[in-house]
Amino acid sequence: MPPVNLAEKLATFDEHWQPRVIGTFNHHDLMVVKVKGEFVWHSHAHTDDFFLVLKGRITIRMHDGDGDVTLGAGELFVVPRGVEHCPYAEEEAHLLLIETAGTPNTGDVATAAPRRTI
Amino acid sequence: MPPVNLAEKLATFDEHWQPRVIGTFNHHDLMVVKVKGEFVWHSHAHTDDFFLVLKGRITIRMHDGDGDVTLGAGELFVVPRGVEHCPYAEEEAHLLLIETAGTPNTGDVATAAPRRTI
Numbered sequence: 001m002p003p004v005n006l007a008e009k010l011a012t013f014d015e016h017w018q019p020r021v022i023g024t025f026n027h028h029d030l031m032v033v034k035v036k037g038e039f040v041w042h043s044h045a046h047t048d049d050f051f052l053v054l055k056g057r058i059t060i061r062m063h064d065g066d067g068d069v070t071l072g073a074g075e076l077f078v079v080p081r082g083v084e085h086c087p088y089a090e091e092e093a094h095l096l097l098i099e100t101a102g103t104p105n106t107g108d109v110a111t112a113a114p115r116r117t118i
Numbered sequence: 119m120p121p122v123n124l125a126e127k128l129a130t131f132d133e134h135w136q137p138r139v140i141g142t143f144n145h146h147d148l149m150v151v152k153v154k155g156e157f158v159w160h161s162h163a164h165t166d167d168f169f170l171v172l173k174g175r176i177t178i179r180m181h182d183g184d185g186d187v188t189l190g191a192g193e194l195f196v197v198p199r200g201v202e203h204c205p206y207a208e209e210e211a212h213l214l215l216i217e218t219a220g221t222p223n224t225g226d227v228a229t230a231a232p233r234r235t236i
Contacts, residue, residue, distance in 0.1 A: 026199075074125055096194075100144065
């Protein structure tokens with residue numbers, strides 16, 4: 001894969017909660033996504049969920065008793081596999097996500113965003 | 119793991135080419151590192167090598183015929199497993215690295231930096 005400028009990739013689309021694959025790494029998808037508002041509660045049984053905030057601020061609500069985690073730009077968090085979570089952003093935020101290749105973003109292929117590469 | 123502020127972690131040390139583990143993700147180490155000057159030519163047989171530049175600029179020289187890749191802040195690149203490479207930074211640069219847990223940074227346990235968690 002060629003080098004990737006994350007801001008340039010993010011400038012190519014506007015939709016929220018529709019990750020774009022910008023590379024692969026050890027059988028994982030490297031993705032950028034724009035988010036705003038509340039996503040759905042979900043979990044991933046077979047992969048941890050890597051979040052790095054590139055711009056803005058997000059809160060990741062969790063059902064595991066640890067409560068909410070709020071992240072600003074330059075902050076990362078890993079939701080462990082199997083933990084129910086619900087990302088939320090009051091204003092638009094930009095993220096780098098990493099998950100096992102092909103993981104449905106809602107935890108369910110029936111409702112997942114299509115996996116698009118840019 | 120708790121949320122990680124990358125700049126705060128980087129502020130806790132000064133050495134170059136001495137990665138610090140700041141979290142784990144799907145059996146990978148998430149690391150921050152400060153680099154300056156030239157590293158050693160090396161390869162990793164069993165893991166791709168993820169580089170995201172957080173500050174500054176690096177060049178990754180490669181022996182696979184593709185030549186050099188230069189990355190600035192907000193740019194990422196994955197060196198495929200098995201590809202000989204030599205990172206170089208004229209001025210100090212700060213990076214997020216991801217590799218399979220325990221991978222020696224020089225490709226050789228005899229010469230690798232100790233794997234330290236902060």
